[in-house]
Amino acid sequence: MKGTKKGFVYAVTVSMALAALAGCANTKQETAQTAAVQKENVTGAVTASSESGGPLHIDVVAKGFQHQFWKAVEQGTKKAAEEFGVEVTFQGPDNESAIAQQVEYLNAAIANQPSAICLAALDTNACLDSIQLAMDAKIPVIGFDSGVPNAPKGAIRANASTDNTAAGQLAAEKLYEMIKDQVTDPQKSVRIGVIAQESNSNSIVSRTRGFVDKMIELVGSDKVSVEGHDSLKNEKAGAKVILDVGIPAEVKDVDAAAVASSILEKSDLIAIYGSNEFAANAIITANEGLEKLGEGKVIAVGFDAGAKQLDAISSGLFAGSVTQDPVQIGYQAVKLAVEAANGKEVSDVDTGALWYNASNMADEAIAPCLYR
Incomplete structure (x- = not known):
C-alpha cells in the first residue's frame, strides 16, 4: 500500500488545505478537534468516538514499506483499530531515503485534521515545521519505532518503541x-x-x-x-x-x-x-x-x-x-494515540523484544517480526 496515487492527490491538495488550516490558527482550533468520549465494551477495551458520534481517526506515518517490518507494524495498527473502534490510515514513503515524500504525507495528514498522528520520522529536522503545525492545531503526535529524536520539548506526547x-x-x-x-x-x-x-x-x-x-x-x-x-x-x-x-x-x-x-x-x-x-x-x-x-x-x-x-x-x-516486536510497536502507537486524543496523559511504552532461533521462527508470535 505504497499510495503513490494518494501521494499525488495529497501533493495537489495539501497547499490549499494547509493554507486553510493556518487561516484558522487564531480562531477556535479546538472545534476542529473531536472531543472524544470513552465507553467500555464487553471485552474491556476502550472504544473511542468523536463528539459527532463517529469514530476517531488516527493517521500513522511510517518510514517506508520496503521491509516486512513495516507490514508487521501495520498489522499491529489494524489490530488496535479493531479493538478500540477507531479508523486508522497507515502510509509512508516508498523507501527510507525519501524524506521529502514522508514530509508530504505528514503535511497531508495534518491538513485532514485527524484525532492524532503516529510518526516514525526519517529526519526530525525535516519534520519540524510540520510538527509545529500539528501542535498549533492541537493534534497529538505519538512517536513510534525510532520515534522523533530531538523533537522540541512537548511536541511528542509519548513513544512506542523498543527498550x-x-x-x-x-x-x-x-x-x-x-x-x-x-x-x-x-x-x-x-x-x-x-x-x-x-x-x-x-x-x-x-x-x-x-x-x-x-x-x-x-x-x-x-x-x-x-x-x-x-x-x-x-x-x-x-x-x-x-x-x-x-x-x-x-x-x-x-x-x-x-x-x-x-x-x-x-x-x-x-x-x-x-x-x-x-x-x-x-x-x-x-x-x-x-x-x-x-x-x-x-x-x-x-x-x-x-x-x-x-x-x-x-x-x-x-x-x-x-x-x-513490530506488531506491538504498531498496536501500542495507536493505543497511545487514542488515549492522547481522548485527553489522557500518556507516557512512553516499551514494546518489547523477542528471542528467536531455528525451533521457534515459525511461531505465530515470532514469524510476523522476521522480515526478509
Missing part, C-alpha cells in the same frame, strides 16, 4: 545460558566478540552497551575485561573472560567484515554477538572464509532479521537472535 538496552540484555542472557560452563572460572582466557555498526546511534549503542553490561553482571565484574573499541573499553588485569568490542571506522560492509574477521581469527574466541542486522551480516560474511561458526564451534547470536541472518539461523550457523 534497546533491555533488548541487548536479552541477547546476553540467552548467550550466557549457552556458554555458562566456559565462562565460570576458566583456567585460561576465553573471548566473546561484540560487533557493532557504529558508536553514535543511540539505538545501536544501547543494544551494544546493554549486552556488554549484562554479560559483565552475569559473569562477574571482577572476572571480565572489556577490550577493543575505546567507547566501551574497561580493561582489567588478570581477568580471564574478555569482551572484545569491534566497531568499523565507517559504516561500510567491507570495513565491518574486516573487523569481524579480526575477532573471529582469535584462537580463544568462544562466542560472538552482532548488535543489529548490519553487524550480524558482517559476522556471516567474515565467516565465509574462516568457517569458525556453527555447531561445536564459535556460538554466534545477532539482532534484527533479514534474509542473510534468517538463513544463518535456519542452517545452524547462528544460535539465534533478538528481534524487535
Whole structure:
C-alpha cells in the first residue's frame, strides 16, 4: 500500500488545505478537534468516538514499506483499530531515503485534521515545521519505532518503541545460558566478540552497551575485561573472560567484515554477538572464509532479521537472535494515540523484544517480526 496515487492527490491538495488550516490558527482550533468520549465494551477495551458520534481517526506515518517490518507494524495498527473502534490510515514513503515524500504525507495528514498522528520520522529536522503545525492545531503526535529524536520539548506526547538496552540484555542472557560452563572460572582466557555498526546511534549503542553490561553482571565484574573499541573499553588485569568490542571506522560492509574477521581469527574466541542486522551480516560474511561458526564451534547470536541472518539461523550457523516486536510497536502507537486524543496523559511504552532461533521462527508470535 505504497499510495503513490494518494501521494499525488495529497501533493495537489495539501497547499490549499494547509493554507486553510493556518487561516484558522487564531480562531477556535479546538472545534476542529473531536472531543472524544470513552465507553467500555464487553471485552474491556476502550472504544473511542468523536463528539459527532463517529469514530476517531488516527493517521500513522511510517518510514517506508520496503521491509516486512513495516507490514508487521501495520498489522499491529489494524489490530488496535479493531479493538478500540477507531479508523486508522497507515502510509509512508516508498523507501527510507525519501524524506521529502514522508514530509508530504505528514503535511497531508495534518491538513485532514485527524484525532492524532503516529510518526516514525526519517529526519526530525525535516519534520519540524510540520510538527509545529500539528501542535498549533492541537493534534497529538505519538512517536513510534525510532520515534522523533530531538523533537522540541512537548511536541511528542509519548513513544512506542523498543527498550534497546533491555533488548541487548536479552541477547546476553540467552548467550550466557549457552556458554555458562566456559565462562565460570576458566583456567585460561576465553573471548566473546561484540560487533557493532557504529558508536553514535543511540539505538545501536544501547543494544551494544546493554549486552556488554549484562554479560559483565552475569559473569562477574571482577572476572571480565572489556577490550577493543575505546567507547566501551574497561580493561582489567588478570581477568580471564574478555569482551572484545569491534566497531568499523565507517559504516561500510567491507570495513565491518574486516573487523569481524579480526575477532573471529582469535584462537580463544568462544562466542560472538552482532548488535543489529548490519553487524550480524558482517559476522556471516567474515565467516565465509574462516568457517569458525556453527555447531561445536564459535556460538554466534545477532539482532534484527533479514534474509542473510534468517538463513544463518535456519542452517545452524547462528544460535539465534533478538528481534524487535513490530506488531506491538504498531498496536501500542495507536493505543497511545487514542488515549492522547481522548485527553489522557500518556507516557512512553516499551514494546518489547523477542528471542528467536531455528525451533521457534515459525511461531505465530515470532514469524510476523522476521522480515526478509
